[in-house]
Amino acid sequence: MTAVDGDFGRRLVTAKPWMALLVLGTGLLFSAGFVSANDSAGANAADPELVPIRPPTGRTTTADHSKFEQLQGPFSSGPEVTAACLGCHTEAASQVHGSVHWNWRYEHPTTGQTLGKRHALNNLCLGIVGSYERCASCHVGYGWRDEHFDFTAQNKVDCLVCHDRTGTYEKFPTGAGHPAYEDTMFRGRLFEAVNLAHVAQNVGQTSRETCGGCHFHSGGGDAVKHGDLDSSLLAPSRVVDVHMSPEGLDFNCSTCHEFSGHDQAGSRYLVTAAPQHGIAIPGRESDRPACQSCHGDTPHARGIHDKLNQHAGFIACQTCHVPEIARGGLATKTLWDWSSAGRRSEAGVPVVERDEDGHIVYDGMKGNFEWRENYPPVYRWFDGTMRYTEAGERIDPSRPVDINRPEGEPPRNGARGNGARIWPFKVLEGHQPYDDVHQHIVVPRLFGRDETAYWRGYDWTRAIEAGMAEALRTGQTDAGFSGSHGFVETRMYWPVTHMVAPADMALSCESCHSVGGRLAGLAGLYIPGQDRHPLIETLGWAAVLLTLLGVLGHGLMRAVMVIRRRRPQPAAHTGDGV
Amino acid sequence: MSRVLIxxxxxxxxxxxxxxxxxxxxxxxxALHGTHQWIGYDLALRAHIVLAWNVIGLWVLAIFWHVTTGEWRQYVPTSRGLPVVAMYYAYGIFSGETKPFVSTPAAKHNPLQRLAYFGFKVLLAPALWISGLLLLFYAAWRPTALGAALPLAWVAYVHVAAAFGLVVFLIGHVYMAATTGRPWYAYLKSMITGYHEAEVAPPGAERDAYTPQVERSPKP
Structure with missing residues (x-):
């Protein structure tokens, strides 16, 4: 017996078998319940039967415009049609006058910056100053030829570009917003004369065709700019866009981008990055077109850990549910290098080179391009505010300049969300002209009818002089041009939000929870599976290895000693041989 | 030979x-740590959580058992006999010495085992559970004062470091408990059958006196 004091052991009972069965049974029940709850909820969420039927077209209006006397025509110009429209839709032009589609001007409430196409720089066609006739092919107006365009003129509003249902109305590329009234060629393509009366009699609601006419082709061609908006969305498969696919929900653009008084929901200057209002209920504040306004804030099956819904508190839906950029089969532009522009044939025609896929990789008017399709976005903390580098703002040309930069910091620990979430972006690399004396980005005049325009004279200095003079006149900047230019590397960030994949094609956990995962390098995160403490890792494995070697050595020595002991010894020396 | 239920x-x-x-x-x-990719992350996470809840449930039951039976004293570390047992594993075991400890129902573990198991129960296991529960419920405490004071990475570091400690413990435990009996598998066998077959009063068995014994009342 020992020094252990007295009485504690007296109550010792022998364990009963039922106790063992109890804990095992409870554990199994527990586990089975968790797993099956998770599975059934998951199956529900992806039920392909839950596809609503789209109401037949034609029931959305009480008027047949082809019966209207005012629309019988003939019309000789767009503004004539507009005047006819305004005869009944008396407030429509004033409403359009208040929209960003008309003004191309956006006062940012957070940064105070004046943006919109009239003011913001970009690294595609750089800026609109002086090139209005060309750029206005995506303006909802007629006749924007120069800085004297009258933004208060009612009949200059282009109703048809958005409300055409015939598919025959198209603005002529260099027509200052007008369609081709006669058959006209442009860079090898025929633009047929439009039948305005036919279009006017067949107007209706906007469609993906009308919105896409500009937004799918922004940046100078199909799929160029956004990476998540291109003509594949006219009739995408369910895999490409689960919402817009005719096999799926068959949404139009305006299903999510709701319009009210010709003003639409959704902005890329001020994105609703972290919606707060949950499901959109009529009469209450709504975050349309945010995913949450239909899906709510906790759309995932809870499962046993609810980690997906918790992720949704700091990760945008798009980050997992738009797994790649340019998923529709059309490559998007990833590099636009203006510095190599200007090569022309002996006849003076700009050289055009294509790669084996038919993508233009060099255009004498525009420089070098690179294209990519179906590739991962980059990820940034984003609170919805895009801050722009403004014309005339001093830059550091020794490093790539962010033409726009998503703002937002990781949420502080110990505090509720700060409105920033991890968002996916398409990054467009650029190489564009800047004033290498004053060190700011410059806007050249690209298009025009005289030799100062780059696409006529192919002289950067004159084009930049003309562009900056125009920028001064329009108030885009008060910075001058020194007369000396270089080319600086730039970047633009385009939020990725369209081309939402079906749920089972969303990113898997491993996409981020693995070494070198998609969020590698993003600040403010510890990601299990990706992050580790190098010292713990080294010491941990060293300890494991040493222990293993220790027991192996120990065991080996024991074995050797046993064998040595068993070896028969010469009888003369010992009498205890085995 | 005698057969004792240990x-x-x-x-x-x-x-x-x-x-x-x-x-x-x-x-x-x-798998969650990214050391191997033999199962997917989602399955690994769900399985890890289910296993964790089960081990917690098992421990609640085991703690209850140990407290009510008094058997918890089997794990109170003692320095008495420790050097002798340590010397045995460091030296005597090679030359075929008799082990200076015999398991009895009243003292199932030698002083070295007591120390190792005590360390596992008091340091490793709680470190794993507390850090594991913090990881599981991170979303709940991140916005609180605890979230401001305790970075998630630190919690994860503790969890991973303790997991390495667990691996080290297991390697040593499996080696010592499964191969150092006489015959070599004797301890493993008694952990399966419950019985320890020992020669009666082996030489040196009196050294058991070093080890505190758990008193028990005779079976009714």
């Missing part, structure tokens, strides 16, 4: 269930 049915159930759970936790845990 490990009761509950203890054997507890030991082997825990063994299965711990190996499952290590396998799924190192």
């Amino acid at each position: 490990f009761t049915r509950f203890e054997r159930f507890w030991h082997w269930t825990q063994a299965v759970l711990v190996f499952g936790l290590l396998f799924t845990g190192f």
Whole structure:
């Protein structure tokens, strides 16, 4: 017996078998319940039967415009049609006058910056100053030829570009917003004369065709700019866009981008990055077109850990549910290098080179391009505010300049969300002209009818002089041009939000929870599976290895000693041989 | 030869269930850590959580058992006899010396085992559980004062470091407990059957007196 004091052991009972069965049974029940709850909820969420039927077209209006006397025509110009429209839709032009589609001007409430196409720089066609006739092919107006365009003129509003249902109305590329009234060629393509009366009699609601006419082709061609908006969305498969696919929900653009008084929901200057209002209920504040306004804030099956819904508190839906950029089969532009522009044939025609896929990789008017399709976005903390580098703002040309930069910091620990979430972006690399004396980005005049325009004279200095003079006149900047230019590397960030994949094609956990995962390098995160403490890792494995070697050595020595002991010894020396 | 019941049915159930759970936790845990990719992350996470809740449930039951039976004293570390046992494993075991300890129902573990198991129960296991529960419920405490004071990475570092400690413990434990008996598998066998077959009064058995004994009342 020992020094252990007295009485504690007296109550010792022998364990009963039922106790063992109890804990095992409870554990199994527990586990089975968790797993099956998770599975059934998951199956529900992806039920392909839950596809609503789209109401037949034609029931959305009480008027047949082809019966209207005012629309019988003939019309000789767009503004004539507009005047006819305004005869009944008396407030429509004033409403359009208040929209960003008309003004191309956006006062940012957070940064105070004046943006919109009239003011913001970009690294595609750089800026609109002086090139209005060309750029206005995506303006909802007629006749924007120069800085004297009258933004208060009612009949200059282009109703048809958005409300055409015939598919025959198209603005002529260099027509200052007008369609081709006669058959006209442009860079090898025929633009047929439009039948305005036919279009006017067949107007209706906007469609993906009308919105896409500009937004799918922004940046100078199909799929160029956004990476998540291109003509594949006219009739995408369910895999490409689960919402817009005719096999799926068959949404139009305006299903999510709701319009009210010709003003639409959704902005890329001020994105609703972290919606707060949950499901959109009529009469209450709504975050349309945010995913949450239909899906709510906790759309995932809870499962046993609810980690997906918790992720949704700091990760945008798009980050997992738009797994790649340019998923529709059309490559998007990833590099636009203006510095190599200007090569022309002996006849003076700009050289055009294509790669084996038919993508233009060099255009004498525009420089070098690179294209990519179906590739991962980059990820940034984003609170919805895009801050722009403004014309005339001093830059550091020794490093790539962010033409726009998503703002937002990781949420502080110990505090509720700060409105920033991890968002996916398409990054467009650029190489564009800047004033290498004053060190700011410059806007050249690209298009025009005289030799100062780059696409006529192919002289950067004159084009930049003309562009900056125009920028001064329009108030885009008060910075001058020194007369000396270089080319600086730039970047633009385009939020990725369209081309939402079906749920089972969303990113898997491993996409981020693995070494070198998609969020590698993003600040403010510890990601299990990706992050580790190098010292713990080294010491941990060293300890494991040493222990293993220790027991192996120990065991080996024991074995050797046993064998040595068993070896028969010469009888003369010992009498205890085995 | 005498046959003594060392490990009761509950203890054997507890030991082997825990063994299965711990190996499952290590396998799924190192999958989550990115050490291997033999199962997907989602499955690994769900399995890890289910195993963790089961091991916690098992421990609640085991703690209850140990408290009510008084068997918890089997794990109170003692320095008496420790040098002798340590010397045995460091030297005597090679030259075929008799082990200076014999398991009895009243003292199932030698002083070295007591120390190792005590360390596991008091340091490793709580470190794993507390950090593991913090990881599981991170979303709940991140916005609180605790979230401001405790970075998630630190919690994860503790969890991973303790997991390495667990692996080290297991390697040593499996080697010593499964191969150093006489015959070499004797301890393993007694953890399965519950019985320890020992020569009566082996030479040197009196050194058992170094080890505190758990008193027990005779069976009715």
